[in-house]
Amino acid sequence: MNNQLKAILEVLIFISQEPLTLGKIKEVLGEVPEEELQAALKSLQTDYASDERGIQIIQTAGGYLFSTKSDHDQWVRRLLQIEKKSRLSSASLETLSIIAYHQPITQAEVSAIRGVDSTYCLKTLLQKKLIKIVGRKKAPGNPLIYRTSDKFLQYFGLNSLEDLPREEEIAKILEEENQSIS
Amino acid sequence: MDQDIREYQAQNECGQPGRNDGYQVKLEIFEGPLDLLLFLIRKKKIDIHDIPIAVITRDYLEYLEKKDQINLDREAEFLFIAALLIYIKSQMLLPREQEVLAEDDPRKILVDRLLEYQKVKAACSILREKEENELLQWKRTFMPPISRPDDLDLLEVNLFDLAETFFLLMKRKERENLQVIKGKDITIEEKLKEIVSLLQKNGSMDFLDYFSSQETLEEALVAFFGLLELIKNRTVVAVQEQLFQTIRVWLRKDRHHHHSAHGLSHE
Numbered sequence: 001m002n003n004q005l006k007a008i009l010e011v012l013i014f015i016s017q018e019p020l021t022l023g024k025i026k027e028v029l030g031e032v033p034e035e036e037l038q039a040a041l042k043s044l045q046t047d048y049a050s051d052e053r054g055i056q057i058i059q060t061a062g063g064y065l066f067s068t069k070s071d072h073d074q075w076v077r078r079l080l081q082i083e084k085k086s087r088l089s090s091a092s093l094e095t096l097s098i099i100a101y102h103q104p105i106t107q108a109e110v111s112a113i114r115g116v117d118s119t120y121c122l123k124t125l126l127q128k129k130l131i132k133i134v135g136r137k138k139a140p141g142n143p144l145i146y147r148t149s150d151k152f153l154q155y156f157g158l159n160s161l162e163d164l165p166r167e168e169e170i171a172k173i174l175e176e177e178n179q180s181i182s
Numbered sequence: 183m184d185q186d187i188r189e190y191q192a193q194n195e196c197g198q199p200g201r202n203d204g205y206q207v208k209l210e211i212f213e214g215p216l217d218l219l220l221f222l223i224r225k226k227k228i229d230i231h232d233i234p235i236a237v238i239t240r241d242y243l244e245y246l247e248k249k250d251q252i253n254l255d256r257e258a259e260f261l262f263i264a265a266l267l268i269y270i271k272s273q274m275l276l277p278r279e280q281e282v283l284a285e286d287d288p289r290k291i292l293v294d295r296l297l298e299y300q301k302v303k304a305a306c307s308i309l310r311e312k313e314e315n316e317l318l319q320w321k322r323t324f325m326p327p328i329s330r331p332d333d334l335d336l337l338e339v340n341l342f343d344l345a346e347t348f349f350l351l352m353k354r355k356e357r358e359n360l361q362v363i364k365g366k367d368i369t370i371e372e373k374l375k376e377i378v379s380l381l382q383k384n385g386s387m388d389f390l391d392y393f394s395s396q397e398t399l400e401e402a403l404v405a406f407f408g409l410l411e412l413i414k415n416r417t418v419v420a421v422q423e424q425l426f427q428t429i430r431v432w433l434r435k436d437r438h439h440h441h442s443a444h445g446l447s448h449e
Contacts, residue, residue, distance in 0.1 A: 115259055
């Protein structure tokens with residue numbers, strides 16, 4: 001194991017406030033064999049996974065990022081004097097998940113699926129930078145087209161859109177719900 | 183009307199039921215008409231693929247009828263689905279010669295929407311779990327900036343503050359400059375360079391002092407436009423230490439010589 005490489009990777013991830021992508025790492029390091037890089041990253045992650053460590057290296061939004069471990073949440077909040085972090089409203093969450101699964105999508109299409117006007121929700125999601133406008137649809141009125149952002153992936157701890165709950169997981173939840181009522 | 187919707191949504195955001203009216207509170211626990219329908223279907227333990235439209239329509243309308251007057255802005259969506267239910271019900275009553283094919287079932291439009299919506303709800307519950315989990319893991323980006331006591335009263339000035347200062351200074355200058363010596367033309371570009379090089383040398387400058395030190399009104403004007411330009415392209419930041427006090431200008435650390443990169447129109 002190349003310990004030097006491990007140390008450098010640790011530094012790079014530590015310095016980055018945004019998820020550090022593999023591409024960026026390669027750009028900085030230059031010629032390092034892919035296997036060696038992967039092994040070093042893996043080993044670094046394993047080191048941090050140890051119970052003796054309060055922080056960890058997670059893979060999110062296509063990159064590596066330092067974060068605290070869930071167990072220590074209360075200590076962070078005590079330090080920063082934050083009672084509880086705010087969560088998305090159910091209307092926003094609903095809108096967001098529709099965009100995530102159906103993107104690219106327009107406001108009218110989101111509203112049609114929800115059965116509720118979603119203009120306001122889109123506005124707040126834009127403000128929170130969880131979604132972005134990617135253009136206009138070539139349709140009457142040229143409505144804006146929305147997509148989820150990298151911040152969306154980060155917010156839910158997803159590495160890519162492929163990590164979204166799959167059809168099977170959703171079906172399982174629906175089944176459980178059905179069983180609980182019958 | 184927009185205001186109403188916004189209020190309604192804002193109340194939803196806080197997770198608080200809106201008005202005291204019993205009916206409205208009931209409706210507001212639902213995200214929309216589809217949510218209400220799903221709730222009724224589940225309550226009656228009905229198979230979503232074979233909805234007894236008459237029963238569900240009656241239940242659904244009962245919810246809407248509990249109110250004397252309907253706020254169209256907020257409940258149009260609920261009414262729309264009510265209309266759809268009644269339409270489907272009427273279609274179901276039509277005599278048919280043959281057995282209805284699954285594709286022709288008038289309930290299909292509704293069932294498809296309900297199934298889709300049900301999926302969204304399920305996906306939401308998974309995402310909610312992920313959100314909860316993620317909120318427990320703190321990233322460094324969530325860290326609030328470490329506050330220094332001397333930072334507390336700094337306000338980034340807005341255009342209006344600047345404009346106000348500008349007119350104040352104009353008045354002062356007007357009084358001073360009784361005889362204007364012509365013959366010196368200054369371009370914005372020269373001023374930009376001057377301001378940036380001053381900032382590079384001194385770190386920051388007192389804009390009021392700088393403005394007053396300008397020889398002519400014309401030059402002062404150019405200096406002011408120059409400052410606006412530098413703020414706009416984010417080369418500098420203008421900060422007012424306290425209300426009604428002087429405006430200090432700093433170079434932004436994250437930017438390098440953007441003033442030259444922008445094509446400026448010459449005077």
